[in-house]
Amino acid sequence: MDTPVKPKPVxxxxxxxxxxxxxxxxxxxxxxxxxxxxxxxFYPRIACTNCFSDNLTWVPxxxxxxxxxxxxxxxxxxxxxxxxLPFVVAVVRLEEGVQMLSNIVGCDPHSVYCEMPVxxxxxxxxxxxxLPKFKPVEA
Amino acid sequence: xxxxxxxxxIIGIGEVPTGRFPETAAIYHAIASARLAIRxxxxxxxxxxxxMPTAALFSPQFNTExxxxxxAEELGLKNVKKNCxxxxxxxxxxxxxxxxxxxxxxxxxxxxLFVHADRLGTGVSAxxxxxxxSTAGISAEWEVPFGQHYSAIAAMSTMxxxxxxxxxxxxxxxxxxxNRKWAQLNPNAMFKKDLAIEEVMASKSLSxxxxxxxxxxxxxxxxxxxxxxxxxxxAICERPVYLLGEGGVVTHFVFSQEPDVSRFGWAKAGxxxxxxxxxxxxxxxxxEIYDSYPIYQLIGFEELGFAERGQGGExxxxxxxxxxxxxxxxxxxGMLSQGxxxxxxxxxxxxxxxxxxxxxxxxxxxxGARFAVExxxxxxxxxxxxxxxxxxxx
Numbered sequence: 001m002d003t004p005v006k007p008k009p010v011x012x013x014x015x016x017x018x019x020x021x022x023x024x025x026x027x028x029x030x031x032x033x034x035x036x037x038x039x040x041x042f043y044p045r046i047a048c049t050n051c052f053s054d055n056l057t058w059v060p061x062x063x064x065x066x067x068x069x070x071x072x073x074x075x076x077x078x079x080x081x082x083x084x085l086p087f088v089v090a091v092v093r094l095e096e097g098v099q100m101l102s103n104i105v106g107c108d109p110h111s112v113y114c115e116m117p118v119x120x121x122x123x124x125x126x127x128x129x130x131l132p133k134f135k136p137v138e139a
Numbered sequence: 140x141x142x143x144x145x146x147x148x149i150i151g152i153g154e155v156p157t158g159r160f161p162e163t164a165a166i167y168h169a170i171a172s173a174r175l176a177i178r179x180x181x182x183x184x185x186x187x188x189x190x191m192p193t194a195a196l197f198s199p200q201f202n203t204e205x206x207x208x209x210x211a212e213e214l215g216l217k218n219v220k221k222n223c224x225x226x227x228x229x230x231x232x233x234x235x236x237x238x239x240x241x242x243x244x245x246x247x248x249x250x251x252l253f254v255h256a257d258r259l260g261t262g263v264s265a266x267x268x269x270x271x272x273s274t275a276g277i278s279a280e281w282e283v284p285f286g287q288h289y290s291a292i293a294a295m296s297t298m299x300x301x302x303x304x305x306x307x308x309x310x311x312x313x314x315x316x317x318n319r320k321w322a323q324l325n326p327n328a329m330f331k332k333d334l335a336i337e338e339v340m341a342s343k344s345l346s347x348x349x350x351x352x353x354x355x356x357x358x359x360x361x362x363x364x365x366x367x368x369x370x371x372x373x374a375i376c377e378r379p380v381y382l383l384g385e386g387g388v389v390t391h392f393v394f395s396q397e398p399d400v401s402r403f404g405w406a407k408a409g410x411x412x413x414x415x416x417x418x419x420x421x422x423x424x425x426x427e428i429y430d431s432y433p434i435y436q437l438i439g440f441e442e443l444g445f446a447e448r449g450q451g452g453e454x455x456x457x458x459x460x461x462x463x464x465x466x467x468x469x470x471x472x473g474m475l476s477q478g479x480x481x482x483x484x485x486x487x488x489x490x491x492x493x494x495x496x497x498x499x500x501x502x503x504x505x506x507g508a509r510f511a512v513e514x515x516x517x518x519x520x521x522x523x524x525x526x527x528x529x530x531x532x533x
Contacts, residue, residue: 012279040422043393056192069302069400071346073286073293078273081286089291089346091395101282101395108345114302131284 151180312453322472
């Protein structure tokens, strides 16, 4: 029995994260930085996760980082992702030290490895959302 | 450190078989387990003054019934002062035991019934179960849109653990085999067929490096336990199971925010619990380590001090954790072999811990067990929880 293909889930956006998604739509990766203690923050918060200040600003992120860990999903994914099999889910550690979940694209899924250098690319999901994803790059 | 060491005890346990029971109503699993626990404790049902159900995931309607006192009414409990749900996902039983202990020690409650039931095996479709566990506890903004789900999460922990330790797929698979050996001695377990490492490693690829047989299977079931003061316990129970120590570390909500996905907070949580109990891992007769996927059982086992990091797999492989082994581990078969009933995974484990210490574990009884450690964790492995229980107060 074929499972009907569900539409891809879109991010359920918190109001204070809107600048992130607006930037992503323009193919820019931005993260927060605390103006009091300098800590880089991702995902967006209402206050600094280090010093608790709400004196936060948005800054461009390098978009470069390394694969902290990953998996190649080969079967039994959430139903909306069945057509994408196999695909890579990974935790990427950016040069700024923050971590984000994403997909590694533009390569053979089985060529991905822990500590692989990657850089951000943008994939349009629909008119409203563009997702930051990552592709392998030279170290 | 809490003031609860030796102040309260589990005096009764109840459990119905875990499996797929399409004809059985979820409430049956709850009230049958509760009734068994009350009988096991040897108390009158009306001595229960506090009912503490944890949450069911398969149906919001059924969960609301648990919240709105159905268990108390179905069992005809006449002296219940409060019915209040305690829920922390997979660590519910551990968190509830500490809350129950605090209520009893403070005098706010005398005899607490903790109960769980769920129908994740037959109350939701197979894909429905996957979809539930690709949204429950997973960030709708930062992870769901990327295809995140629980098998991928466990796979990413396994991948990093393998990278850091050099541990092999054979070591990971050995955890499944060890748990199956225990499940074969557990009448309430779902899976009892022989399981060989080769079979685990030859099963279909799930999310690399995990294969289908590295995954738990969702199931129906229920379990319950009764908590009272140590003083009262000694008066009515032959072998009360005392709470000796507890520790916990909340590390994250969003999985990708966890800085160490192959360790989490287990080491610190373990130190807290052992320090309070005044014991060390060497004193432990039974290690009831939460699984859900083999990697989490392996990490918990090592971080608590039962093996050096990266060496635990070898112990699972050569039988140290099996029936008759030097550190019997996850003796009900865990969620990998007894079955995954949602919050019930660690309820079953808590009940099994008490069962072993009470000497009621039948064929799989660890002879002379005095001290046991139990672990539990909820969400995307968000809160390492460790409890130490024993039949003596050291």
